[in-house]
Amino acid sequence: MTWTRWAVALSGWVALAVTQLPETSPLRRAIVVLFLLLCPGLAATLLWGREVFVRGAGPARLLEGAVLVVGGSLSLTALAAEALFLSNAFTLTRALLVLAALSSLLVLASALRGRLHHEHRALASED
Structure with missing residues (x-):
C-alpha cells in the first residue's frame, strides 16, 4: 500500500483517538x-x-477529484449519522467509529483491487 492509502486508513482512528481531548480543544x-x-x-x-x-x-x-472527495465524504457521513440517529444510538464517537472502519475497509479493498488488477495484467501479457 502507498503512503496515501496508509494515511487515509489510519486517519479515522486518529480522529477517534482525538475525541479523548477536551471538547473545546481546537486540535480536536x-x-x-x-x-x-x-x-x-x-x-x-x-x-x-x-x-x-x-x-x-x-x-x-484535480478540481473534479476534490469535489468528488468532499461530496462523497459528506454523503457517507450523512448516511452513517442518519443510520445511528434512526437507531437511537448516535454519538460522535460511534459515528467516527463507523466511518473509521468504513474508510479502512474501503482502502483495503482498493489495495486488493489494485493488486488483483496488476496480477491480471501480468497474466494477460504472458499469453
Missing part, C-alpha cells in the same frame, strides 16, 4: 472536521474513481 475540532470532510470520500474514490487522480492531470481534473 480541526482533526475531526478534516477527517469528516476528506477521508471517507477519499477512501471511496481510491476504490471506485481511481482515474480521477492520474499523474499529470490538469487543474480541471
Whole structure:
C-alpha cells in the first residue's frame, strides 16, 4: 500500500483517538472536521474513481477529484449519522467509529483491487 492509502486508513482512528481531548480543544475540532470532510470520500474514490487522480492531470481534473472527495465524504457521513440517529444510538464517537472502519475497509479493498488488477495484467501479457 502507498503512503496515501496508509494515511487515509489510519486517519479515522486518529480522529477517534482525538475525541479523548477536551471538547473545546481546537486540535480536536480541526482533526475531526478534516477527517469528516476528506477521508471517507477519499477512501471511496481510491476504490471506485481511481482515474480521477492520474499523474499529470490538469487543474480541471484535480478540481473534479476534490469535489468528488468532499461530496462523497459528506454523503457517507450523512448516511452513517442518519443510520445511528434512526437507531437511537448516535454519538460522535460511534459515528467516527463507523466511518473509521468504513474508510479502512474501503482502502483495503482498493489495495486488493489494485493488486488483483496488476496480477491480471501480468497474466494477460504472458499469453
